[in-house]
Amino acid sequence: MIGRHRKKKFEPAPVLSVVLAGVFAGAVAVAPLDGGSADGGSADSKETPSTKAVAERVDRSAAKRDEGPPRKAPDDCDPSKSTARYANGRIPVDQLCKLPQDGEYLRADAAVAFYKLNAAYHDRFGKEMCVRSSYRGYNKQKQLYQSMPAGMAARPGNSKHGIGIAVDLCDGVQRESSPQFKWLEDNSRKYGWMHPRWAYSSPYEPWHWEFDVGQA
Template identity: 55%
Template sequence: MMLASLFLMPARADAERAPDPKNLTELRRQAEQSARELEEATKALEKRRAAIAAAEKQLKEKLTALQELERKLAVMRQPVSQMAQLLYQQPIGADGVAPFLSGDANVGTLRALSDVSQIVAVRQQAVEQTRVLYKDAERIAGEAQELRASNLLAEAQMSVQIDSLRERSDKIVKSLTAALVKLGIKIDKVGRAALSCNPLRAATATQYPNGLIPKSMLCPLQQKGFSLRADSAIAFVSLNEAYRRRFGRPMCVTDAYRSLAEQQAVYYRRPGFAAVPGRSNHGLGLAVDLCGGVERFRSAEFVWMEQNSKRYGWFHPAWAYSSPFEPWHWEYDPKLDTQG
């Protein structure tokens, strides 16, 4: 219902018909929560992949052991077969033990019986070893089959979980994008939606050096020509709508994300006052410079920002009150976003 009410509101610039910033903030939070859940789930999935890889390695070891057992069984079966063939080729004779009873037994008879006893003993030993090997082979084959089934199930569950997470994330981001488009955020002349306003990109943006974040990782603001990191931009849109409802006009922006080259240009113009290139929060996409009254210390606009900006994750840093004095400079910190 909340999202429906947001989308049904016409995109008007006047304060009375502007979308409720609370709704937009809630939508942003859902997207950011989805991003966190996806990040946590991704870590869990990586662990599961590692577990599956380990299980596959274990399965391979078991199959190798099974092949080795099969080889040993083949070796064990060979002497038994040879012994049976020897008995067939060199029988003791039809009289069996009769020569012993009649006293006619000779050395050949004794040797034959000795060979038979040895053959029987060796055969029994071979049979016992073969039985043990067969038992081990059965056990390993069963374990391998169970491990394979477990791996297949884990892979299927992982696939379902990935699809579910992607579907949820896409749904929330599309809802957020639709809301932002209704508020006038676009990235080209034909009105293509601000698809880069995806909070999932915030974590990726942190991987780039200060002032070198690709445009694809930034989100455009309603104020034409300015952009910020995705999460701070979405929070700024919420703040901007609240400001619009209070003063009847959007916030005035003079600067937002600042590339490294732009930081150098500002530093050369204001040496000793501007941040050293590569050290400015502007280069992280987490700071804006405002006008329209906010730049005047203790003005109604400035006081309103002091009282309300933290609810949307924005604040006026302590250093900007005096050294150097920059009432127009405001920064974003997601930890400050405490609006209920």
């Protein structure tokens, strides 16, 4: 009896191999169908667009999930519109371009470049740049000059903020050792922005970045 039981225990093996054989047979049976339809190449050409379409749909939905900020300035932001006739700090805001950051404005050429930099920054850090200050009118410059320690703010009428080509950044950039500062240092010029040499030391302003108009 024991022997018989033991023997029974081994019985599933042949059954399994029959099942497996069936699976393999199925696989073999399916294979010629795939191979057969490939001979004329029509199956390939039919399949490729549909696979591509699916991939595109996936890409689109992924892009939608993480669209990020706009890479382009608004259409009414026109760099050919010069603000040169306005004195420092006297540019009407409607002559400037709105940045993606609420309440922040720059001269059109600087803004167009800023949108690209901001989008690249978002690609790297998953968030937009933090802007504490951008265009600064004359009165605001005066107020800052009077309230800041000597040398810490430009004399009113001399600030790059007053011509709409400078931003003061936050969220890490204000520390020279931060990954954000390092990334900007390595990449900002590709997008037309730079950290002026003076801002490394006198006064030390890691947060202050300018649109690159060829200054040192």
